[in-house]
Amino acid sequence: MKTKLLNTLGAATTLAGIVATSGIANAASISYTSSSNYEFTDIIDAPLSVQKFDSSLGTLQGVKIEFTGDILGNAGFENRSPTPSQTTVNLSSEFSLQLNGQSLLAFNPEYTSSYQVAKYDGVTDYSGTSGKTLSNLTATQSGSQSFTNSTFLQSFIGTGSVDFLFSAIANSLVTGSGNMRSYIDTYAKAGVKVTYDYEEVKSVPEASTTLGIGLVAGLCLLSQRKKILVKVLNS
DSSP: OHHHHHHHHHHHHHHHHHHHTOEEEEEEEEEEEEEOOOEESOEEEEEEEEEOBOGGGOEEEEEEEEEEEEEEEEEEEEEOSSSOEEEEEEEEEEEEEEETTEEEEEEOOEEEEEEEEOSOOSOOSSOTTSEEEEEEEEEEEEEEEEEOOHHHHGGGBSSSEEEEEEEEEEOOEEEOOSSEEEEEEEEEEEEEEEEEEEEEEEEOHHHHHHHHHHHHHHHHHHHHHHHHHHHHHHO
């Protein structure tokens, strides 16, 4: 009888330990961003760095990468032809994002507009009736991609940063008559946002507390029965 009682107490203690460490897996996410300022193109392999995923938060399930490219430009043209001309200004740049030599995203934001100007007015000043000056032309484009491959995800886990490289190669131009003077400047900047989707394990104190109270009550009852049994055996 004594052995059976001790075994019961041991089982109850073990169950209490299991309940105390029980938990539930919850889906969660955390994001980090990095961006650059406008710089004169061309831009080759400029860094964009974001913080790696801290594995103490949980188990990384997936990564979403969002990449944005912006261009800013100024242009001017003068039609020097003896006849009117239509002139088109196209501001554009090829953006690309890489990680560890792998191309992730690429796109080409652009701004395009056409203007009708008169024959040469005799002054090359990028204004008047035969010319035009344009400032603060802008365009933006973005793209995203998600990854769940476990091998790829390893690059994002640990301490330190994930170092992306972006490039922006301008291909802006001004087109019009065969007798035209023009200029165009192209600036670019980029930004990246990385979202980590992971499973975090949270303890459930409410359930543990409730069941723990029941276990304590049960242990007290077993202890009381033990005392009664001892008295009976000694009488």
